Amino acid sequence: MSLKYITPAERFKKYLPKDYVELVDYGPFGKTQEEAGPGNMGQFKELVEEHPMCSGCWMAYYIRLIFASLPNPEDTVTLGTAGCGRLAISQAAVPFIYGNYGDQNAMASGLTRAFRLRFPDKTKDVITIAGDGGTMDIGFSMTMHSWIRGEKFTTIMLDNEVYGNTGGQSSGMSPQGAVLKMAPKGKDFGKMPATELARAAGCVYTVRMSPTNIKKAAKIIRRAIFVAREVGPTFIHAYTSCNIEYSIPTHEVFADAKAQEKDRFTFEEYMTDEAKEVIERVEAEEKAARMARKAQKTEAVN
C-alpha cells in the first residue's frame, strides 16, 4: 500500500487542499535522494514546511533535514515527546505519535514489534525524535531499556542542552557550569555521556555530531535507519542549539554550530561489524543504482 495511502483518486484531487495535492505530486514520496534529498532542499515540496519554532532555531533546521533524508518516508512513523522539536515534527507529512512525557522509546518498542507482527515482509521505519530532556532525563529509563532490549528503531536526540519549551531549565545534557533556570548557581555536573551510554546499552550504531554539513548529516540519518531495520538500535546525538536560551544571535547560529563541531561535538561515529556490513552493502547498492540511472540518462541524451 504505502504510497497509495496518500495518493488521492484523480477525480477527488480538485477538492483537496492544494498543499496536500502538491505533496503527493512534488513531495519526496517515492523519490530518490538525488531528486528529493537534502541536496535539493528548497526545490521540492518538503515534508516539513511551516513550523512555529523560533527564527534561527537550529533544531528546526535539523528536523527539516531529518525528513528530507528519510529513505522511506511513505512507510515511516515518528514518535516524540514534549519540547520545541515536536512542534515542527508534528507538522511534518509523516505520521507522528505523541505519547506522554519521555515515553517515546517505550511507545516505539510496542509499535516496532507490532509492525513486525503485522507486516513481516515489509519495511516500516520507526524513529523517535526527542530533545535532551525527553531522551536523557525524564525518558532515560525507557530510552536505555529500549536499547538494552535491542529494539530495532532509530533514536535521534536533538540536544539543545536546555529545556527550551518550558523556558530554559538545565537538563542532564547542559554543560557544567551553565547558569540556567533551576541551576541558578551554574549546573554542577557535566553532560551525561549519551553516546557512551548508548554503546554500553547495546546500540549498534551511534553518532555524535553537530550537523553543519548537510550531505554528511543526511548520510548519517540514513545509515542509522538502514542499520536499525536489520541489526538493532541506533542512536544519533545531534547538537541543535537553542538560540533563545543561550542567546545566540540568529546570524551566528551556524557559526556556533561550526565552533561546537570543533569542540564538544567533534564528529564521532561508531558501528559494530554487523552494522558496518549493512552500511557497506546498502551504500554500494545505492551507488550502483545511481550509476545505472546516470548511464540511462546519458543513453537517453545520446
Added chain:
Amino acid sequence: MSPNPEKKLEKTLVDINYLLKEAPREKHFITGAQAMAEAVKRASVDMAIAYPITPQSEVMHLVGDIYAQGHIKEYYRAEEELGTMSAIAGAARAGVRLFTATSGPGLLRGLEAIVSWPGHRVPAVLGILTRVINAPLSIQPDNIEMAYMMHCGAVMLHAENQQDTFDFTLAAFAIAEKVDVYIPVAVATEGFFVTHAKGYVDMTPEDMALTEFDPVAAPVPAMDNETPPARIQRDAPVQKSNFMSYLIHAVWQQEIWDSNKRAMKYIYEYLGGPIEVKNPESEVFLIASGCAAAQAREAWRYAQEAGLSVGLIKVRAIRPFPIDEIRDTVKNAKSIIVPEHNIIGWLCKEVKAAIPNGGIVTEGPRVYGGMTLPVELIMKEIHNSLGLEYDLKL
C-alpha cells in the same frame, strides 16, 4: 518449552456471542489469575506486555506461558509500568490486540500513560488485580486504586470471583473493539482474594478463540501507513492556539465519555447488564461490587434465612456507572448499605450521587489494608437499618 511466536495453534475462531453464550463449557477449579489468563488464551491476543508487581505477577506469568505455547504472538517484560503502558499505546497504533495487567502502585506508576489511552483510542484490555496503595507499604488486596481509574474514560468492570474474571476479561476485548466504543476496558478484581484463591469456572474449550483483531474496523485507522485516506497527524498535541486547543480537547473528551456510555449496550449483550439484582421489592438493599459483593451475597443469604426484607445489587460495571438501573431498582428502598474494600468508599459516593435521596445510604461497612470483610459487619448494618438488635460477635 522455548517461546515460539511463529507457532500457530489450530483454533476455531468464533464470534463473542457464540463464545460467551453458546459455546460448550467445562468446569475447572482454578485461581482468579488462571481465569484471567485462560480468557486471554481464548481472546486471540496479538501482543501482551508484562511488568511484575504482586499480586498481578501471577497473571502475567501465566500469560507468558501461553505465549510460549503459541497462543499469543508477542510478549515481553518491559522496564517498568510507565514503559509497559506506553508500549501498549505504541503497539495499539500499529493495529493489534493487546493485553496487560497491573496492581495498586503499578497502576499509579503507569497511570500517566493509561489515562491517555481513551483519548488515543487504544482498545486494549487492562487487568487490575487490586492492591493497597498509600503508606505504609503493603501488598494486601484493597481496591482504592479503582478510584483513580474512574475518571479517565476507560470502561471498568469489577469481577466478584473467578468465573466473572474469566467472562468479563473475554467480553472486555469485544467491548473495547466495538467501533462505537473503541476505548480501553479495565477488568478489576481483588488481588489474592480472587487471584490466588481457587473457585469453579465454567470455561469454553481451549481450541476455540475469539475472531482475530481487525484494525480496519476502527473509528480511527491504525498508524500503519497503509489505509487511505492518509491520517497524517491524528496524534499531534493540540496546542496551535488556545481557542482551537480548548475546543478540540473538549470535543474529544466528550466523545470519549460518549464512547464510554455506548459501551453499556454491550455490557447488556455480553454480561447480561451492569447490575445483578436479588429481591427487587426489598426495603433494605446491599449494593456492592467485586469481592465485597461476594460477602454481601453471603449476608443477603443469612438475611433470607432470617426472613428479613433485604435485597442485593451487585454492580458489574463501574464505568459506565449504572445510574438509571440502580435508581430504578432502589426507588422504594428505605435504606442502602454499601460494603467496600477501601477506606474512601468510592462505590458509596457513586451510589449516593446516582439516587435522588442519597441520605438513605449507610456508608460502609468498609475494610481496607487487605482485611477480609466479616459478613457479621454487614449483618449488623442490616439489623440497624431495620431497627433490630444485633449482637455483633467477631
